[in-house]
Amino acid sequence: MSAAVAAPGARPARSSGSLPAIVGAELLKLRRRPATWVLLGLWPALQLVFSLVIPYISYTRGSSFEGIPPEQVLTSTLPDRLVANALSGLPLFGGALLLTLGALLAGSEYGWGTLKSLLGQGPRRTTVLAGQLLALVAVLAATVVVSFALTAAVSAAIAGAESAPADWPGAGELARGFGGGLLVATTWGALGVLLGTALRGTALAIGLGLVWVLAVESLVVNVAAPLLGFFDALQRGLPGVNAGSLVAALAGGDVRTPGVVAVVDGGQAAWVLAAFLAAASALTALLLTRRDLT
Amino acid sequence: MQTATGTVGQRPAPAPPSLRTPDAEPVVTTDRLTKRYGQRTVVDALSLQVRRGEVFGFLGPNGAGKTTTLRMLLGLVRPTSGSATVLGRPAGTSVAQVGALVEGPGLYPYLSGRDNLRVLARYAGVGPGRIAAVLDTVDLTDRAGDRFSTYSLGMKQRLGIAAALLKDPALVVLDEPTNGLDPAGISEVRTLLRRLAAEGRTVVLSSHLLGEVEQICDRVAVVASGRLLVESSVEELRGLGRLVVDADPLETAVAVAGRLLGADRVSVVDGALHLQAAPGETAAVNRALVTAGVGVTGLRQEARTLEEVFLQLTEPGDPPPAETPGRRPRRVGRSAR
């Protein structure tokens, strides 16, 4: 251990890790954390099961799927439906999983008392948040890519087995699908981070987040909106409704996943989601910088 | 618990505090530092100084406001009023040279000890070389690959200290670093703190383990209910010993001693007069009593352990001196007399 200690003032007041170094640290944390793998692995897995595996099994049995005749069921699993099949789960169960991930990441820093350790090493609070959000975006991007890759592989296998046409979507459609999927995923993740930070813990944040995604939004959309004009207007501003609308637009309007409803058009949905993402990040930064850390 | 006898003078490497920090510049200065949570004032106009190179003990009973004060020094908690300067800069902006362990080690249970330090080293902007160095310092190199959640309490605490040392800080702030450690662990931490001081670092350490503070600290501040009771060197604090006087008539003796020393330094225990007085005051007390016609049959100075001083200072029934309006906290020591 070195005995040399600089005189006060000899070193800059704030020497700490750069943003890339902090993103690297956050990626290390994410990589080593089992919960990351469970939550991020579950989403493409469920996606695959519900958009390809179950419809294909129902087709091979010659039965109709959700009232759709077998031939059309097969068509829906083929490569040209890649974007729809890779993203259709994102607004609902994907949202629930990613909101949980965000809440877990932010909330457990309070439970473990690790936030004070991170800040104790010198970075600004906003730099810490930026590093954490960027690392989250990076793993979400990787997960969206994995979802596309898995869906593509299984679709290609189905097309091969059934000697059906393998028409892949164009590069533009894929890029829009990736971008839109990442926007939806990041918005859910950031809303989870906001909840975990606001509530300074995981349990309540996850609970409230899940009730919102799985119950409140669907009650507003299915029960309240048809009855009252106010709720009809309100639903157009909900994150889940906009996520569903964006995915439906990217998928060419033909998505039968429950919870995915095209209420607003795709462009508007993208803007609303971006606004949610920006607001969640800004509010988290505000909470983080304004509050005492005890 | 360790006894008080002669431990301060036995420090191995560093010179005695009076030589080590003669009039060293202050590393930490707080000026009427105050924190209120709602109606409750948790830290109340605390003004103290930590000098460069010293091991400073921050003592007080549970809930005294020690942790809250340290959090304000680190910029984790914003003061309600007053200010704190750390290494010449407003508290919280001098983090580059401050290493801290506040209220237990905050580390990731699912990461290994080494990976925890890896994460923190990236946050600190220090190279991976520091990781091996601090692991070695706290003697955890062998277990560095194990998950933090599998560590014993003492190992966790040591890894927390290692994390505080990553930046090679000039000032180390440790909040009850021996919390939950067994005697062997306490002794290890003590050795470590001595080493840090010998390397020229300033160490601020909060504790309610008086034996620990007595053995390693140069100076201490005692706080209770957020107020500073005493800031002095350990010897000086202990030096304000107890003078036990067997006197007759006792009532007259109480009155005379009260006039001489102040009523709050006089009490009667088991028919004897107990006075809070420094050794140098013995003669004056004796003279005053005899002049007043009191028969003095016994007069002895009892050295106190820091524990006794602490208990007396923080006794709930005894209003702390700082509570009296306009009266400053007692600063025992040559400079204040």
Ligand SMILES: Nc1ncnc2c1ncn2[C@@H]1O[C@H](COP(=O)(O)OP(=O)(O)OP(=O)(O)O)[C@@H](O)[C@H]1O
């Ligand atoms: N965030 C908070 N909100 C309200 N009160 C608080 C908060 N943090 C601390 N306190 C109160 O401040 C007082 C001092 O707490 P602090 O943790 O600083 O004491 P301490 O001296 O470190 O005690 P201990 O020896 O038990 O660690 C306590 O009464 C505590 O309840």
Ligand SMILES: [Mg+2]
């Ligand atoms: Mg405390």
